[in-house]
Amino acid sequence: AYKRFSELLPKEERENACSARVPKSQILTLPELRANPFQHRICHVFSTSESGDDSMSFEDFLDMLSVFSDSATSDIKSHYAFRIFDFDDDGTLDRKDLEQLVNCLTGQGEESRLSSAEMEQLIQNILEESDIDKDGTINLSEFQHVVSRSPDFARCGGLQG
Amino acid sequence: RDSQQADTEHLSRWKKWRRTSSKSLKKAFSEVKGLSSYLVLWRHDIHSIEGKFGTGIQSYFSFLRFLVLLNIIIFILMFSFVTLPTIISKYGIFNSTIAYISPKNIEAVCTIYEPSGNKGLVYFYTYLKDLLSGTGFLEVTSLFYGYYTIDAVWISIMRYNLPLAYLLATFACLALSFLWIIKRSVEGFKHNLVHDADPFQSYCNKVFAGWDFCITDPNAARLKHRSLQYELQTDLQEEKLKQKIAERRMEEKLRIYSLRIFINIIVIAILSGCFYSIYRVTVFSQENSNVSIRNDTRTDLVNLLVQYLPSMVITLANFIGPLIFSFLIRFEDYTPAFEIKLTLLRCVFVRLANIGVLLFSLWSQISNCGSDKCKPCGYNYKLYPCWESDVGQEMYKLMIFDFIVILAVALFVDFPRKLLVNHCSWKLVQWFGHKEFEISDNVLEIIYGQTICWIGTFFSPLLPAIATIKYFIIFYVKKIVLIHTRKPAARPIRASSSNFFFLVVLLIGLLLAFIPLAVSIARIPSSKACGPFRNFNTSWEVIPDTILQFPTGLQQVLFGMASEAFAVPFFVI
Numbered sequence: 001a002y003k004r005f006s007e008l009l010p011k012e013e014r015e016n017a018c019s020a021r022v023p024k025s026q027i028l029t030l031p032e033l034r035a036n037p038f039q040h041r042i043c044h045v046f047s048t049s050e051s052g053d054d055s056m057s058f059e060d061f062l063d064m065l066s067v068f069s070d071s072a073t074s075d076i077k078s079h080y081a082f083r084i085f086d087f088d089d090d091g092t093l094d095r096k097d098l099e100q101l102v103n104c105l106t107g108q109g110e111e112s113r114l115s116s117a118e119m120e121q122l123i124q125n126i127l128e129e130s131d132i133d134k135d136g137t138i139n140l141s142e143f144q145h146v147v148s149r150s151p152d153f154a155r156c157g158g159l160q161g
Numbered sequence: 162r163d164s165q166q167a168d169t170e171h172l173s174r175w176k177k178w179r180r181t182s183s184k185s186l187k188k189a190f191s192e193v194k195g196l197s198s199y200l201v202l203w204r205h206d207i208h209s210i211e212g213k214f215g216t217g218i219q220s221y222f223s224f225l226r227f228l229v230l231l232n233i234i235i236f237i238l239m240f241s242f243v244t245l246p247t248i249i250s251k252y253g254i255f256n257s258t259i260a261y262i263s264p265k266n267i268e269a270v271c272t273i274y275e276p277s278g279n280k281g282l283v284y285f286y287t288y289l290k291d292l293l294s295g296t297g298f299l300e301v302t303s304l305f306y307g308y309y310t311i312d313a314v315w316i317s318i319m320r321y322n323l324p325l326a327y328l329l330a331t332f333a334c335l336a337l338s339f340l341w342i343i344k345r346s347v348e349g350f351k352h353n354l355v356h357d358a359d360p361f362q363s364y365c366n367k368v369f370a371g372w373d374f375c376i377t378d379p380n381a382a383r384l385k386h387r388s389l390q391y392e393l394q395t396d397l398q399e400e401k402l403k404q405k406i407a408e409r410r411m412e413e414k415l416r417i418y419s420l421r422i423f424i425n426i427i428v429i430a431i432l433s434g435c436f437y438s439i440y441r442v443t444v445f446s447q448e449n450s451n452v453s454i455r456n457d458t459r460t461d462l463v464n465l466l467v468q469y470l471p472s473m474v475i476t477l478a479n480f481i482g483p484l485i486f487s488f489l490i491r492f493e494d495y496t497p498a499f500e501i502k503l504t505l506l507r508c509v510f511v512r513l514a515n516i517g518v519l520l521f522s523l524w525s526q527i528s529n530c531g532s533d534k535c536k537p538c539g540y541n542y543k544l545y546p547c548w549e550s551d552v553g554q555e556m557y558k559l560m561i562f563d564f565i566v567i568l569a570v571a572l573f574v575d576f577p578r579k580l581l582v583n584h585c586s587w588k589l590v591q592w593f594g595h596k597e598f599e600i601s602d603n604v605l606e607i608i609y610g611q612t613i614c615w616i617g618t619f620f621s622p623l624l625p626a627i628a629t630i631k632y633f634i635i636f637y638v639k640k641i642v643l644i645h646t647r648k649p650a651a652r653p654i655r656a657s658s659s660n661f662f663f664l665v666v667l668l669i670g671l672l673l674a675f676i677p678l679a680v681s682i683a684r685i686p687s688s689k690a691c692g693p694f695r696n697f698n699t700s701w702e703v704i705p706d707t708i709l710q711f712p713t714g715l716q717q718v719l720f721g722m723a724s725e726a727f728a729v730p731f732f733v734i
Contacts, residue, residue, distance in 0.1 A: 035382035037372065081369070098368075105371055106393070107386030114390070118397050125364045125400075143369075150366040 023055045037104040041084045078144045085143075092137040098123050202226055206640060218643070221600050222636065224663050228611055229632045231341060235334045235618065236625035242330040243622050244303050246321050250314040260313040260320075293561060294468045295554035304557070304623045306549040307691040324693035324703045328682070331619045335678075338615065338671055346664035367392060395497065402496050421493050428507065431485060435478040435511065436518045439471065443522040446470045447544075471555070472562035475515045479609070482511040483602065505601055509666050512609045513673045516559075516616065520677045523552055528685065540686055547691040549620045552681070556617030556624065563610050564631045571642050579645065603639070604663050607632065608670050615674035619682070 033039045046064040047056050056064070066072060067080045086093060087100045102122060103113055114122065130138050130146040138146075203226055211219035250259045291297030295305070302308060314321040371389050409417075449467050486507045490500050527548045529541050545551055614628040683701040687694035694700045708719055 037382075037386075085369070102368060102393070105368065105386070106390035107383065114393065118394060121397050121400070122364065122368075122393060126368060129365045146365045147369055150370050 027056055037107075038084055041087065045080065045083045074148065075144070078147045079140070081147065082140050082143045092139050093143065094137040095123055098126060098138075202230070203636070210640065210643070217600055220660050220663070221603055222640070224604065224660070225607060225632060225636050225639075227345070228607060229629055229636070231338060232611075232614065232625045232629040232632065234337065235614075236623070236629060238334055238337070239330050239618060239622045239625060242326045243309065243323070246314045246316070246323060246326070247303065247309055247311060249316065250311070256317050258315045259311050260315060261311070290465055293558075294465060295557040300550060300554070304621055305553045306620050306622075307547045309622075309693050310691050310695065311693055312696065322707065324697070325707050327622075327693050328700060328703055330622075331678070334618055334625075335615065335671070335675060339668075342664055342668050342671065346661055346668070350661060363396065367396070399496055399498060406496075417494055424489050424493055427489065428486065431482070432511065432514070435482065435515065439474055439478065439515060439518045440522040442474045443471045443519055444526060447523070447526050469558060469562055471519055472559050475519065475559070476562065476566055478515055479512050483508045501601075505605075505662075508601075508605055509608075509669065512605055513612060513670055516609070516612060517673065517677065519555070519559075520552070520616070523555060524681070524685065527551075540688070545688070547688045548685075549681075549688060549692055553617060553620030553624075556613055557621055557627075559613050560610065560617070560624065560627060560631065563606075563613070564635075567606065567635060568638060571638050575642050576645070605666070607635070608663070608667050611667065612670040612674050615671060616677055619678055 027033065027043055028039055033042065036042065042064065043056065046060050046067075067076055082093070085097060085101050087097045088094075093101075099119060102119065106113060127136065127138070130142050132142050132145070203222075207219055207222050207226065210222055249255060287297060291299050299305070300307060309323065309327065311323050314323055367389070371392075372385070446467050483504070486504050490504050493500075493503075495503065527540050527545050540548060610628065610631065614624055617624040681700075683699055686698055687700045689695055694703065697703055697706065708716055711719070
């Protein structure tokens with residue numbers, strides 16, 4: 001893992017890799033993140049930089065790999081997944097978050113988006129299935145509850161180290 | 162890691178050693194696992210197909226790989242227990258001899274069998290004709306049942322009971338296939354159960370867990386986006402349709418149900434038409450293909466065509482049937498998912514029932530005791546002195562013709578189509594368009610081939626080897642066709658449920674293959690002129706015979722096992 005991190009740094013900073021920060025543009029060249037529609041959210045969630053430029057240090061990088069590895073528990077995975085899906089960082093998944101989530105899934109470009117009627121129907125269904133307290137948003141515990149019963153989550157939420 | 166290091170300082174030396182050794186063992190295991198994945202057949206090819214075309218098409222190719230492996234194992238089984246002892250004894254290696262027990266209580270006329278293995282000077286094309294139809298020189302080789310006219314083999318001082326081995330090897334092949342298929346389908350079944358049990362969870366599952374984080378190729382990512390979009394849209398449409406169906410009025414319901422009954426009657430009529438024509442054609446072909454006396458090219462070609470007539474009719478029925486079904490189902494107004502399932506079910510039924518009808522018509526010919534033709538031997542000995550070889554030849558012809566058709570379709574339909582669409586800008590041609598890779602059709606094709614292989618294994622022990630070679634070549638042919646001519650399907654299918662579906666249909670094929678075998682082993686008298694079962698009334702009699710030679714205690718145990726009180730709970734478990 002250290003090797004991969006140091007490969008992302010420009011040559012001069014390699015000896016000092018433990019304390020250097022890698023800018024976001026470099027992180028996005030990782031093969032696993034390249035094709036991932038949530039790449040920006042992942043960088044944002046795992047980055048601990050105070051300046052808000054989403055750069056990642058070595059510890060952030062390790063954090064990201066450990067969450068995505070096979071040996072992470074589903075609690076940890078669902079916690080981070082919730083943070084990744086929460087586009088406006090307000091601690092709950094409301095309609096706008098869900099809409100952005102679905103648009104990420106179906107792809108960029110105009111013809112790959114669902115029509116607004118379909119989107120309405122879909123969000124209505126999702127909220128029916130997961131919103132237990134019927135407040136129109138999904139909070140962390142509702143999310144973890146739904147995800148724990150989903151058979152696909154454990155399989156697909158993994159990255160190769 | 163820091164806390165681990167702090168811990169180890171406090172442990173004794175023994176525990177330290179244990180911990181380091183277990184760590185290095187784990188590392189070694191994971192490396193061995195990584196290496197062994199290189200040994201899997203076609204791993205790289207299937208991986209690249211998955212990346213470019215999605216998991217639906219990839220499941221077809223891994224299904225093909227599974228069948229290749231299954232056929233190799235079946236072939237090794239049959240070869241080592243049946244063919245190898247025969248060959249060893251026929252060439253006298255290891256001091257082995259063959260024991261022929263002359264049949265008692267049987268009329269001499271039943272034992273006349275003169276296969277026309279080519280003697281003297283023959284034209285080259287005769288070899289080709291024999292290769293295609295399984296007669297002539299091929300009939301007397303170890304490919305067919307008639308070669309194994311041996312009652313026992315003596316290897317040094319051991320007596321090897323070939324008839325028993327032949328029967329048991331066939332059963333072992335079928336049992337092995339059955340167990341392997343069940344084992345593979347258990348995982349898919351569990352997943353299906355979970356998937357269907359919580360239908361109200363499916364939207365959340367798709368949205369929150371839909372993205373596969375292992376995708377690294379942008380092409381594959383695009384495919385995944387498209388498949389997610391399509392899945393979500395289909396689900397939403399189905400929900401709307403279900404609501405519409407629930408709101409139907411009484412008179413509409415009546416109209417639709419009567420329409421459905423009418424269409425089902427049409428389907429049954431078409432099926433009976435198919436079956437009847439296969440029956441007539443098989444009878445015609447059997448009656449007219451035994452008369453090749455003159456070495457005239459034209460007659461021989463016509464003869465070859467007549468021999469292949471049943472295969473051609475079956476292939477035609479397999480091709481037209483699905484077209485008609487997919488046309489008719491539009492009028493029945495089901496939900497799209499149910500439409501697909503019902504059409505598939507009907508196609509499966511057509512394909513497998515066609516083989517059944519072929520075998521049934523063969524048997525009606527063999528046991529045709531109309532005018533005392535089979536008094537002495539129990540079967541029509543004049544036309545079929547060695548009827549098992551004949552059935553084996555029919556299965557062989559079916560398999561070869563199936564293979565030829567697949568190659569011909571790939572060569573003469575797919576490639577010209579691609580050339581036409583790419584270079585010709587007529588509107589009609591463009592509307593025809595690129596063909597999509599229809600997974601279900603292709604899967605039914607190979608399941609049909611595998612059913613023929615299973616039925617034919619008893620009558621032609623080397624047929625699994627031919628099937629292995631056939632599927633091996635088909636893999637590369639389909640892969641090339643896929644890469645060069647298909648565009649990715651607009652309707653991506655879920656891999657896990659389709660895997661399970663393929664295995665279920667394969668299982669149906671296996672059970673359907675078992676029924677004709679059981680009938681021919683247990684009911685129809687075995688030929689007295691050839692084969693290992695000359696001295697028995699039916700092929701099944703070998704087993705009771707052998708059991709009667711065991712000590713009495715063992716006999717009682719075996720009879721107890723075979724009695725119903727024990728067998729039924731055993732099978733249930």
